[in-house]
Amino acid sequence: MLYFCYSDKYTGELPGHVFPIEKYKMVYERLKSKELITDKNLIEPIKPLRKELSLVHTNNYLDDLFNLRLTHRTYPSELPLNQKILDFFLITTGGTISAAKMAKHNVAINLAGGYHHAFSDRAEGFCYLNDVAISIRLVQKEKLATKVLIVDLDLHQGNGNAYIFRDDPTVFTFSMHQENNYPIKQRGDLDIGLDDSTTDIQYLEYLQKILPGLIEKQKPELIFYLAGADPYYNDILGGLSLTKEGLKKRDEFVISKAQEKNIPICIVLAGGYAENTNDIVDIHCNTCYIAKKYSEKY
Numbered sequence: 001m002l003y004f005c006y007s008d009k010y011t012g013e014l015p016g017h018v019f020p021i022e023k024y025k026m027v028y029e030r031l032k033s034k035e036l037i038t039d040k041n042l043i044e045p046i047k048p049l050r051k052e053l054s055l056v057h058t059n060n061y062l063d064d065l066f067n068l069r070l071t072h073r074t075y076p077s078e079l080p081l082n083q084k085i086l087d088f089f090l091i092t093t094g095g096t097i098s099a100a101k102m103a104k105h106n107v108a109i110n111l112a113g114g115y116h117h118a119f120s121d122r123a124e125g126f127c128y129l130n131d132v133a134i135s136i137r138l139v140q141k142e143k144l145a146t147k148v149l150i151v152d153l154d155l156h157q158g159n160g161n162a163y164i165f166r167d168d169p170t171v172f173t174f175s176m177h178q179e180n181n182y183p184i185k186q187r188g189d190l191d192i193g194l195d196d197s198t199t200d201i202q203y204l205e206y207l208q209k210i211l212p213g214l215i216e217k218q219k220p221e222l223i224f225y226l227a228g229a230d231p232y233y234n235d236i237l238g239g240l241s242l243t244k245e246g247l248k249k250r251d252e253f254v255i256s257k258a259q260e261k262n263i264p265i266c267i268v269l270a271g272g273y274a275e276n277t278n279d280i281v282d283i284h285c286n287t288c289y290i291a292k293k294y295s296e297k298y
Helices: 022-032 059-066 085-106 132-142 159-164 200-218 244-260 277-297
Strands: 001-006 107-110 148-152 170-180 190-194 221-226 265-268
Touching: 001 085, 022 265, 022 277, 059 159, 085 107, 085 132, 085 221, 085 265, 107 244, 107 277, 132 148, 132 159, 132 221, 132 265, 148 200, 170 200, 190 200, 200 244, 221 244, 244 265, 244 277, 265 277
Parallel strands: 001 107, 107 265, 148 170, 148 221, 170 190, 221 265
Antiparallel strands: none
């Protein structure tokens, strides 16, 4: 069964900012109108406890964050720091935690999340909390899974995840991203840096060559899929050249490979900064349609 995690608190105020915080509500409303989301498969997340955040983040950093202090730990973020933004990150992190736990039933999607630039001790990019890392630690703590594979297909390298899990053999980080773009790269377990203007055909060739063998070798008990919309050719912050159809094929390949091996998969939306927000919503909704298709097939 496919589960969705969402709250009407997945919102905030970022007037004029490139971060499209309104996309989460737009995705939810479209999926609900198409009856993909129902009362039976919708999970309302709650904010995580501080002790849960502390499985990844340092106390000094969390002190700065919860007290809304602009310090060397919080200022690397490119978002404002206020209570509404903090609440947004807390509730959406709760959504990723819920999705990670519900993935045991097959597939679960948090209609937000993928804050892969946050480090243990600092914010970075548009990320104050590393929801993926926190969720993995909780899943491992509750013995729902031990070996985890991160498949990060956001346009940007998941540098926070790469660093957090750098010495952890239980979590394998695979990132396929635009090389000539933000951020400063960390060394992950497998990094594929793509040339500018990489097309659908080139992108899919890499993915199809790498992922099946990676799954076979790692034998993960859970796959975390960061299904970023920013490889899209019209993304403001990106430089790849994928189409919506190419991104659909990307999603179909990743999700189908997990399902074929009966591996639970937790999906988060990650990035997406197209000039027209409806394009971002199209891409994210396509991910959900494909997840629905495969959750019923296997």
